[in-house]
Amino acid sequence: MLNQLPTAGTLVAPRSILMVGSKVIDWTDWFAGHNGIYEAGTLRVEVPATFAEWAWWTQQTEILIDVYVGFPQDPQNYSASDLTLLQTYRVDSIRLDAMTQAISLSCRDLTGLLTDRKVDIKFQNQTASQVATYLAGLVGLTPNVQATKTLVGHFFTLDHVSLHHQQSIWTILTYLAQHEGLQCFVLGRTLYFGAFGSALSSDPYVIQYDPPTADRPYPQSNATSLEFEHDLTLANDVSVRVRSFHGMKNAVYTSIATSSKTTKRIERDADLAQSLQQYDFTFADLTQAQCDAKAQQLLDQISKHEFKMEAKLPGDAIIYPWTPVQVQGTATPYDTTYQSARIMRRCSVSPPRFDVTVHGKTATDAQTVTLT
Structure with missing residues (x-):
């Protein structure tokens, strides 16, 4: 499993650093959401500021924020190298509160570079991996692309569609990834295009549920909150x-x-x-x-939507949309593996908190399909 069970109940001191370039910025609260493997993640940051600092923020035309989280050995003395890079985000808008002088930043991860830019290029004589490598470089991302063999013109012919007219880069990449049965996502400043699920998280994140007993009339779990939904239709x-x-x-x-x-x-x-x-x-x-x-x-x-699960867990940087989440111990059909549909993390200074909420839906099973 990806996490360690049973949990030992050890006291931990989570820490987070937000950086713009080489500059560490102050913050009071940030909220990050991963909206699934084919969508851009979002970030909202509350920054304490003085009126004198407004000038710098309003003069910027491009701001990238690196979000680091983790559990350093020395919680009082640490740097970004002691933490894990959660994601890199691009600021879309800056909101200034004239009365409190605080600044709110609304951001998307660098998938936004791909969704915002359209291209009008013919790719028929290239493979999907060649297209992904080229398009990553076009927006300044580092490509981590696994080689494919089929020319993309084959997919367009099968689907009776043409991408000769302008389409967003993200539309093209996810279209090709779906046809190749591959994953396509951005982590940090890197575009991943390939079968990376098992490589990035070979084991599931396990949520262990121990039901009440005669001697212990309350349940135990490594989740602080655990809810299920069953679509009867x-x-x-x-x-x-x-x-x-x-x-x-x-x-x-x-x-x-x-x-x-x-x-x-x-x-x-x-x-x-x-x-x-x-x-x-x-x-x-x-x-x-x-x-x-x-x-x-x-x-x-x-x-996939028959069974749904929502769990709130202590904060960490090991669950991503491609991480399978497995529930054990309920002795019901809810004991299964879920695909993460949405992951939300929140970190705040006062009151101190760092938690993650996972919304999951049942993963596609491996049942064989036959034609009749």
């Missing part, structure tokens, strides 16, 4: 139907992906059991094989 069998008219073939194709607690299957007839929760989608110019793939993709996305 998705608890029933779910069916996703994808229809498409293919203009060049002058044909209509239909694919139905269904799931239950014991089986998953893809059907091509239009007869659906009345007990299924049905979802219908229509796309243009898909082949039969593409309808099958699209139906399965949508079924997996919908089924």
Whole structure:
């Protein structure tokens, strides 16, 4: 497991440093959110200031903030090298309070460099990894890219789409990552494009829950708060139907992906059991094989939301959107592995606090899908 259990209840002294370049800035409170592996994270910082300091902040046109957190051996004497770089953020807006003189900073991580910039370039004769490397350099990010082999023009042809018109860099990268079955995210000043989940966190973060007993009429857990949600609609069998008219073939194709607690299957007839929760989608110019793939993709996305979990934990810098979170000990279906949908950290000076809240949804299982 990624964390150590059982917890020893050791007293710790979390510390955090925020830096703009080589300058350490004062802060009273910061709140950081990771919104999933395909989205930009956010940061809000409260900075105590004097009126004399306003001039410096208002004259800046580009501000990058490095957020460090950790548990230094000497809590009274430490530097950024004693902590872990949580993330690098770019300030989007500065809000000044004329009465308190405080400054509020609203930021996004450097994924924002990719979402804000559009390009109009033809990539058909390059692989996805070549495109990712080029686009990372275009915005000044360091590429950490795993090599791929398929030319991206193959994906555009299969999907009957074209990226000849302007698209954001992030749209292009996530499109290619999804087709290659890879991850795409920014950490610090580096763009990661590849299968990094197991490399960055090979083990899950385990939340251990010990229910009440006769001798101990209260539960114990390494989480300070733990809540679950079960979507009873998705608890029933779910069916996703994808229809498409293919203009060049002058044909209509239909694919139905269904799931239950014991089986998953893809059907091509239009007869659906009345007990299924049905979802219908229509796309243009898909082949039969593409309808099958699209139906399965949508079924997996919908089924992920049957079980949800929210846990508040002592603060750390080891949980990220690609970190699986495993719950143990409830002796219910909630004992499963969750995919982190949102991670929020808050650190404040007064009162002293550092905690992390994880919102998870059930991860896609590895069940085999057969065509019938």
